[in-house]
Amino acid sequence: MLNQILEAALRAPSGGNSQPWAFIVVRDPAVTHQLAIWYKDFWDNVYSKRPDRKDSPVSRSAGHLVQHFAEAPVIVIPCIVGSKGSDRDTMTTGASIYPAVQNLMLAAVGLGVGSVITTFLQNHEDKVKALLGVPDDYQTACAVPLGYPSGEETFVGSKRRPLDEVVHWDRW
Template identity: 40%
Template sequence: MSESIDLFEAMSTLRAVRRLRPDPIPDDVLERVLQAACWAPTGGNTQPWKVIVITDPDTKAGLQAVYQPEWESYSAASKKRYAAKTGEVPATTLRIFDAGDYLAEHLHEAPAILMFCANPEMMAITDAGLDRVSLIGGASVYPAVQNAMLACVAEGLGCTLTTLHCFREPEVKALLGVPDSWATAAMIPIGYPVGGGHGPITRKGPGIMAASETFDQPWVNG
């Protein structure tokens, strides 16, 4: 555990760690991960979210039974799209799919699964009236999700933000006793990594992702 890990190091090494050992997570470590989530900002400071910590073997098996077929459909469709576009799936992408297959098969072996839920009725969703998919509701739960994952990095725990269970959300809600007015936002299996865990990531930088003053003006450093 390295609670004093540099924040920038944590942010720049937080990657999807899909191969987890079943070893239990000490209570104090889990508590710090949950505390980090609670520090996240939310609209109006209402904290309209809740995280369910799932360690029960039967419940984890239920989640795995929901997740695996959804992962298989998703990965089959993605591989088909790659093949149609480029003729073949790049080796790096194949490695990601292999790790995804592993997670789907072994999800229930993770020592804990965090299910982040959110209640839209407790949120001021300022873009709800616009003629597009609403994003603002998520903005009061995903900072908590990210804080929890950064805390996982600090604690040496692997984690992956997953969302495929949402294709079968009613089943998941019934399994976990989630009330009607609540939604599920992210399912995060956590545990100590089988291999090296978090590490270098591949991301576009500010030269591509940032703009200066207006949307189409390139960002120029300094």
């Protein structure tokens, strides 16, 4: 099943079909446990203290993940060539990895597996890279926990801005 999900990721477009990616599939509970600690650290010390933070479904779902991150049976860490802050670290860099992440998540949900794209761990990038043995010339793009939804909690209500507000016909 993981191979199927990862194969879907590999079908994604990338600049010049360069496929500058690598995917670390963390299944070792000890590694996930360490990642969960760093994940929670960002929540405790930065995110939860943001003055603009509202008690919204999105915020509650993010908080739920903080509590349950270590229970995810699999964490996929998509990586991309180009270390943070280098001249290869641009918006275009991300454009060659995030389509693959979306493919991965869509394939997962098609198989009944829940996921979420997360970036909290990027605040511990150096430590995450060392723990996972990521080469210097790569950076992590995000972390995607995968698992079967327990059904105990559902977080409905993440809304989208309406079409009229965001689409400009012919010019802005």
